[in-house]
Amino acid sequence: MIELILATIIIPLAALITGFLIPGVERKVQARIQQRIGPPLLTPGFWAILKFFYKEKIKPNSPMPRLFHSLPIIGIFVMFFAVLFTTPEWWSLNALGTVVAVVGLLKVIEFLFMAIGSFSRSILSVSMPYADQIKGAVMKGDYRRFFEQQSVLRAFKMITVGSFPLYLAMFVPVVLVKSINFSDIVQFQGFDASFIYPGGLIDLMYLEKILSLKPILFTFPGMLAGFVFFVGYIMLLNEYPFSIEKAKSDVIEGPSLEYAAWARGGYYLMRESILFALSSVFITMFIGLPPTLNLPLLLVHCLLCLIMPILFSIVSAFSPIFTFKQIYPVSMGFTALGFLAMIVSLLAVM
Amino acid sequence: MLKKISRKNAIHVMLFYTGGCNGCDIEVANVAWSPRYDLEQYKVILTWNPREADVLAVTGPVLRRTIEPLKKLYEAIPEPKIVAAVGSCGVRCGIFKDFGGELGDSDEVLCRVDEVIPVDAYIPGCPARPEDIIAGIAAGIPLLLER
Amino acid sequence: MGENARKDKAEVEVPVGLLHPAMLEPYRARFFVEDEVIVDCELTLDPYHKGIERIMEGMPVHKGLIITERICGICSHIHLWNGTRAVERGLKIKVPERADYIRVIMAELERLHSHLIYLAHATEVLGHETMCMRAFTLREDIMDLLYIISGNRVHYAVPILGGVRPRCDIDEYRLSELETRLAKLKIKIGDYANRVVNDSMIMSRIKGSGVLTKEEAIKYAAPGPTGRASGWGVDLRKKMKEYKNFDFNVIVLDDGDNKDRVVARALESIEAIKIIEQALESLPEGPISNRSFELKEMKFSTSYIEAPRGEIYDSLALDETGRIRNYQNRTPTLTALAAMEVACIGDQLTDGMLTMASCDPCLACTNRAIVVENGKERIFTEEDVKSLIRRGL
Ligand code: SF4
Numbered sequence: 001m002i003e004l005i006l007a008t009i010i011i012p013l014a015a016l017i018t019g020f021l022i023p024g025v026e027r028k029v030q031a032r033i034q035q036r037i038g039p040p041l042l043t044p045g046f047w048a049i050l051k052f053f054y055k056e057k058i059k060p061n062s063p064m065p066r067l068f069h070s071l072p073i074i075g076i077f078v079m080f081f082a083v084l085f086t087t088p089e090w091w092s093l094n095a096l097g098t099v100v101a102v103v104g105l106l107k108v109i110e111f112l113f114m115a116i117g118s119f120s121r122s123i124l125s126v127s128m129p130y131a132d133q134i135k136g137a138v139m140k141g142d143y144r145r146f147f148e149q150q151s152v153l154r155a156f157k158m159i160t161v162g163s164f165p166l167y168l169a170m171f172v173p174v175v176l177v178k179s180i181n182f183s184d185i186v187q188f189q190g191f192d193a194s195f196i197y198p199g200g201l202i203d204l205m206y207l208e209k210i211l212s213l214k215p216i217l218f219t220f221p222g223m224l225a226g227f228v229f230f231v232g233y234i235m236l237l238n239e240y241p242f243s244i245e246k247a248k249s250d251v252i253e254g255p256s257l258e259y260a261a262w263a264r265g266g267y268y269l270m271r272e273s274i275l276f277a278l279s280s281v282f283i284t285m286f287i288g289l290p291p292t293l294n295l296p297l298l299l300v301h302c303l304l305c306l307i308m309p310i311l312f313s314i315v316s317a318f319s320p321i322f323t324f325k326q327i328y329p330v331s332m333g334f335t336a337l338g339f340l341a342m343i344v345s346l347l348a349v350m
Numbered sequence: 351m352l353k354k355i356s357r358k359n360a361i362h363v364m365l366f367y368t369g370g371c372n373g374c375d376i377e378v379a380n381v382a383w384s385p386r387y388d389l390e391q392y393k394v395i396l397t398w399n400p401r402e403a404d405v406l407a408v409t410g411p412v413l414r415r416t417i418e419p420l421k422k423l424y425e426a427i428p429e430p431k432i433v434a435a436v437g438s439c440g441v442r443c444g445i446f447k448d449f450g451g452e453l454g455d456s457d458e459v460l461c462r463v464d465e466v467i468p469v470d471a472y473i474p475g476c477p478a479r480p481e482d483i484i485a486g487i488a489a490g491i492p493l494l495l496e497r
Numbered sequence: 498m499g500e501n502a503r504k505d506k507a508e509v510e511v512p513v514g515l516l517h518p519a520m521l522e523p524y525r526a527r528f529f530v531e532d533e534v535i536v537d538c539e540l541t542l543d544p545y546h547k548g549i550e551r552i553m554e555g556m557p558v559h560k561g562l563i564i565t566e567r568i569c570g571i572c573s574h575i576h577l578w579n580g581t582r583a584v585e586r587g588l589k590i591k592v593p594e595r596a597d598y599i600r601v602i603m604a605e606l607e608r609l610h611s612h613l614i615y616l617a618h619a620t621e622v623l624g625h626e627t628m629c630m631r632a633f634t635l636r637e638d639i640m641d642l643l644y645i646i647s648g649n650r651v652h653y654a655v656p657i658l659g660g661v662r663p664r665c666d667i668d669e670y671r672l673s674e675l676e677t678r679l680a681k682l683k684i685k686i687g688d689y690a691n692r693v694v695n696d697s698m699i700m701s702r703i704k705g706s707g708v709l710t711k712e713e714a715i716k717y718a719a720p721g722p723t724g725r726a727s728g729w730g731v732d733l734r735k736k737m738k739e740y741k742n743f744d745f746n747v748i749v750l751d752d753g754d755n756k757d758r759v760v761a762r763a764l765e766s767i768e769a770i771k772i773i774e775q776a777l778e779s780l781p782e783g784p785i786s787n788r789s790f791e792l793k794e795m796k797f798s799t800s801y802i803e804a805p806r807g808e809i810y811d812s813l814a815l816d817e818t819g820r821i822r823n824y825q826n827r828t829p830t831l832t833a834l835a836a837m838e839v840a841c842i843g844d845q846l847t848d849g850m851l852t853m854a855s856c857d858p859c860l861a862c863t864n865r866a867i868v869v870e871n872g873k874e875r876i877f878t879e880e881d882v883k884s885l886i887r888r889g890l
Contacts, residue, residue, distance in 0.1 A: 027390070034630040036385035040359070043393045047359035051404075054353045056429035123400065123426050128515050129418040132525045132541045145509045145530075150846070153532075240624060241698065249519040249622040250850045253399055260401035260428045319698050321624030323845040324533060326701050366516055367523055369545050372861035373570025373651040375521065376614065383617065384633035398518040415544035416523065419515050445567050446547055452555025452820070456548030477570060477651045 003293060007089035011291050011298070012080045015280070018302040019272030020046040025306055026313040033317040045272060052265035060258045061121045068119040068258070072266035075112045078105050079273040086284040087291050091183045098180040099170055102281055106166070109274060110159045110236065113245065116267075117152035117255030124252060151254035154245045157324065158235065161331045162242065166232025168338030172225035173216050173285045175345045182284060189288025190214045210289065210300060217286040221348060224341035226286050231334045233278050233308060237271075240316035242330075247321045279308035354495045357404075357430075361394045361494070363487060364403035364427070368420055368463065370410025370444070373477035374437035378407055381480045394487060400426035404494060405487055408463045409436045411443040417460055424467045430497035432490040434471040435463045436483060441472045507536050511846065515544060519622045519850045522860035524834075528841075528849055535849045538838050542831070545860050553824040558584060558792060559658065561821040565811070566652050568826065569862035571614060573652045574600075574607045575804040576826075576862070579811045581656045587798025587815070590790045594781045596660035597739045599667055602675075602776050603646065603655045605769040609682075610639045611805035612722075612762040612769075615857045616689070619759055622854040623702055631689060638682055646671055660786025667780065675777055683770045690763035694756075703755040707852030709840040710753055719836035720807025720829040723856045726761040727753035733803035742779070743772045753840075755848075758855045792819030806857045807833060828862040 023045035031038020062068040082105040084090050091097040121127065125147045174180050177188045190213045216222035238245045238254070246254030259267045283304045284290040291301045322330065363382070367375045382389045382396035389396060397403055400423045412420060424433070438444040446459045463469055470493050473486035507529035514525040525541040549568060553561045565580035566573045578600055585592060617632035640650050647653035647665050655665045667675070693699055709719060714727035724731060730749040734740045748764045750757040795815040802809050807829025814822040833856040840856075841849040 030626070031388075031390065034385055034627050035634065036388040036630070037391035038388070039390045039393055039395070043360050044395070047356045047393075048362075048395075050352065050356035051360045054356060058428045123422055124516060125512050125514075128512070128525075129422050130415070130515050130525055130541075130544070132512065132527060142507070143509050145511050147511070147513075150511055243624070244847065247624065247847050248398075249624060249854075250513065250847050252518060257399055258401060264402060317627050319625070320620075320702050321847060322698075323702070323847045325845060325848075367521070367545075369523075369547060370861070371567045371570040371573075372522065372859060373567075373573070376570060377650070379521065380633060380636075383621070383630055384637055385630050386634065386637045398516065411547075413544065413547060415546065416515075419523075423516065445564055446549075446552065449552060449560075449564070450556065451552045453551050456551050458546050458548045476567075476649075479650065 003089045004092070007087050007293050008084060010293060011083060011087055014291065014298050014302055015080065015083055015273060015276045016269075018305055019269070019276045020049075022272055022275045022306065022309045023268075026309050029310055029313040030317040033314065045268075049265040049268050052260075052268070053262045055261040057261050060260065060263070061123065061127070062119045062258060063121070064119050068116070069263045069266075071112055071116050071119075072259070072263060072270040075109060075270035076266070076273050078108050078112075079270070079277040081105060082277045083280050083291060086182050086281060087293075088183070088186075089293060091181070097182045099174055099182070099185075099285070100180055103167055103170060106163075106236065106278075110155070110163060112270075113238070113255055114152050114155045114159075117148040117155060120148040120255060120258035121146055122148060122257035124257060147251040148255055148257055151245050151251045154251075154324075155255070158238070158242075158245055158327075161328060162235040163232065164331065165228045165334040165338050166236055168335060168342060169225040169229035169232055170281075170285065172221055172338075172341045172345050175342060176216060176219075176221065176349060178349065182290065185216075185285055186288045186290055189216055191288045191290070210297075213288045215287040219348070221341045221345035222286060224337060224344065226282075228334050228338040228341060229282055229286070230308065230311065231330075233282070234312050234315065235331070236278065237274060237312075239312055241319035241322045242327060243321055244323060244327060249321065275309055276305055279305040282308060357495055358491065359393050361405060361487070361491065362397045362403045363389070363394055363405045363407055364397055364400060364423075365407045365409070366420060366423055368408055368410045368416040368440075369413035369459075370437055370439040374409035374439065377477045377480055378409065378436060378483055381483050384480075387480045387484065389484065392484065392488070394484075401428065403427050403431070405432050405434055405490060406467075407434045407436050407483075407487075408440050408467075408469075410439045411446050412460045412463055412466050414458050414460055417466060420463075420466060430494055432470040432493050433463070433467055434473055434486055434490055435469045436473045436486070437478050438474050438476045441474050444476060507531060513850070519854055520858075521618065522858070524858070524860050526853065528846060530846055533845050535841050535844055535846060538841050538849065540834055540838055542834065542860060550824050550826070553821050555820050555822070558815060558819050558821055561824070562658075563654065565824075565826070566654060569828070569859055570651050571611050571859055572607060572804045572806065572809075572862075574603045574655055575802060575809060576811075577654065578604060578656045579800050579802040579804075579809050580813070581658055582802065583798045583800035583811045583813055584658060584795070584815065586800055587795040588790060588793070590659050591787055593660055593784045593787055595783045596656075596785045596787075598776050598780050599661045599665060599785065600656055601739055601743070602667065602773050603643075603653060603665075605773045605776075606639055606643055606646075607653075608769045608805040609766050610636055610643065611857075612766045613639065613686075615762050616693075616759065618857075619755075619851070619854050620693070620699075622851050623699060625699060628689075628693060628699070635682065635685055635689060638678055642675060642678060645674055657786060659788055659790055660784070663785065666785050667777075672777060672780070675773070679770050679773060683767060686763065686766050686770070690760070690767075693763070694760065700756065702848070703759060703851070703855075705752075705754050705756075706844050706848040707755045707758075707837070707840045707855060708753050709836055713839055714753065714836060717836035717839065718832040719856070720832055721803065721805070722748070722761045722765060723758060723807065723829075723833045723836065726750045726757040733801055733808055737802070740772075743775050745772050755851055755855045758857075762857075793817060797823075804829060806830060806859060826862075828859070830856075830858045830860065830862065834858050 024041035613636040620628035799812040841852040
């Protein structure tokens with residue numbers, strides 16, 4: 001019981017701290033690719049958020065301001081739970097430590113982007129005080145749409161086309177292990193109870209133990225699935241090149257346009273926690289190292305969690321925004337690759 | 351304490367063109383986007399969303415068409431905020447007012463920026479040099495910390 | 498408007514503008530979309546209207562020409578040159594050959610910097626921040642050259658009636674600096690263009706989107722590189738006497754899509770460097786300005802010139818004391834954007850924004866046309882613009 005409570009406190013804390021670093025690392029990697037110095041590591045992820053908490057609280061332009069403001073907080077909690085479900089301490093709450101539960105939570109996140117967008121009415125598009133309708137265009141639109149609503153439509157499409165790769169990839173380990181429980185998945189890769197509470201805190205034994213893991217990632221179906229997971233990860237996060245939902249060139253920032261002050265800080269925190277949670281789930285499922293109360297192991301886990309953001313920031317520095325014209329085929333292609341991984345893993349099991 | 355450090359460490363700049371000649375606008379965008387000046391290394395980030403901004407950089411005199419949007423955008427920025435008028439157009443309408451044509455000034459060029467919204471930093475130059483723009487924004491930071 | 502292809506009803510309108518990262522300058526675009534696909538588009542281009550013609554009325558010509566420079570902060574030299582050229586043509590002022598060469602060098606440097614801004618802007622709208630920044634890095638070198646020659650980064654004020662300003666003469670140091678840097682730049686721009694063209698992700702976005710056919714380009718009088726990318730090969734430089742000593746190609750491409758508009762600019766930059774190199778090689782000796790003229794009454798005088806973004810038309814008259822009367826100016830963006838209104842139909846919304854950016858809009862110079870009728874403002878419709886163009890051209 002005490003472990004459960006401790007884990008519930010410490011692991012989200014570790015997630016937060018890593019989360020603070022992630023945007024900074026991302027920006028820094030991109031900046032180096034762009035041959036400039038770039039912001040300090042903590043500026044985009046930590047100081048910016050803190051600054052927003054110190055700004056004046058204003059009433060957003062939204063039909064439901066309170067609900068609008070509470071959505072990022074929901075997102076943060078949902079993502080913390082997603083991380084917690086993968087920790088050994090929570091496995092005792094049996095039904096929750098499964099892949100299906102995490103998939104359910106990720107669906108909530110996808111929905112949240114839609115909800116955020118539909119409650120926002122930014123000044124930047126329709127409500128800009130500028131007389132443009134009096135000119136007497138031949139064409140008439142029945143309805144004037146805000147940027148946010150446009151991006152909600154896109155989010156809706158992304159839920160249907162963009163999430164296949166991620167979920168397919170998540171089920172490849174399940175097929176290999178023949179269980180949806182995280183406990184079985186990590187045990188399959190060599191993680192056992194001796195990892196959890198060994199004697200001393202600092203011990204080179206850990207390193208050997210980590211090296212002794214047999215990650216699914218290094219098998220052929222695992223490698224395929226890992227690759228597909230990576231692409232699905234970018235799609236779920238709406239990062240370049242799949243950032244059509246918040247494409248800077250037309251909807252500016254997409255759903256989050258109207259967040260100001262602390263709510264904007266909350267929104268950024270939410271993004272950070274999604275970034276962390278997804279990479280954490282990846283490390284757990286494909287490397288076999290769940291976040292545990294064991295501090296050195298937790299540290300290694302958090303460091304491994306930085307790899308995915310670094311990789312995707314390299315990808316995003318070299319890619320333009322895709323429109324749906326490109327997203328459909330790309331998504332289909334990776335879905336097919338996911339299916340291939342699935343079939344290969346089925347063959348491997350049989 | 352934490353308030354000041356956090357404000358110092360992350361500043362979002364927003365740019366609004368009220369009607370200069372484009373020279374200053376390009377220079378401000380240049381400061382943010384060109385790796386030679388790289389505004390981000392000074393912890394200043396360019397944004398296009400008033401809800402996120404701390405500093406509003408205004409270039410150009412206020413025109414009849416842009417006065418309303420300017421006011422609205424200024425209101426949309428949450429406190430604390432500072433305004434930087436960039437270029438001699440932003441500072442005193444530059445060449446477009448009081449230049450002595452026979453018909454006088456144009457009706458379209460209304461007024462200086464600081465007659466519409468309070469301006470904290472004036473960055474002169476036609477166009478303002480990138481170094482000056484960085485220095486001007488930096489000069490505004492103490493004001494931002496106080497508020 | 499009014500073609501059969503255009504319907505008169507759309508489900509939804511997405512207004513974009515006044516403050517938008519893809520536009521940079523304020524203008525208002527109303528995209529009429531069905532789902533994501535643009536069925537029609539209407540642009541309102543007036544927020545920047547400053548009434549420059551009115552400010553210029555009755556101003557001494559030297560002073561007034563400084564204002565022509567401030568029409569646009571990107572192609573400022575071309576505006577000043579064209580204004581000066583109109584006066585010189587009207588008053589029959591003879592310009593020394595060296596001055597013409599220096600003007601050409603400045604104009605081509607400016608073309609380079611304008612095209613690089615274009616590449617940066619287009620790639621930024623594409624969402625490719627890295628390529629945007631690389632273009633800006635390249636541009637900084639040119640800004641340095643412009644700064645070395647003129648002492649300012651944007652408004653160079655090089656031409657003056659009868660020649661060029663003495664401070665802008667190209668001396669030994671400037672000459673060697675220009676030569677060494679341009680040689681490097683030529684390779685770099687070529688590499689950049691290759692990198693853009695060989696990137697399959699970028700090409701998947703820009704290829705085949707925003708197609709402007711040759712007929713449409715001619716119909717809407719899409720000027721400059723925009724028209725040339727659609728196969729309409731007009732380049733006023735071929736007709737200008739200032740350029741007759743130089744050997745360069747007019748880049749004409751056939752597809753008329755966003756890719757061609759990008760590629761046309763990249764190729765033109767390399768041609769521009771070629772022109773500068775030729776000019777530096779054969780820079781004639783002699784005076785750089787001819788001050789022996791007197792300002793007198795001048796009937797209407799006009800001048801066309803090929804600016805980086807298309808054609809600029811200036812016309813003005815002088816009264817007996819040398820004051821400007823009835824200044825008039827037409828800039829390329831007006832027709833270029835009108836053409837883009839058609840070109841973006843049928844594309845995705847995101848591509849539509851790219852198409853808007855791909856004609857290299859420059860609003861600061863465009864917003865000068867507001868008609869006041871019966872005390873009410875009327876904005877030019879497309880028909881008006883077309884008839885104006887017919888009359889003007
Ligand atoms: S100050 Fe000069 S460069 Fe800046 S907008 Fe005004 S005229 Fe243009």
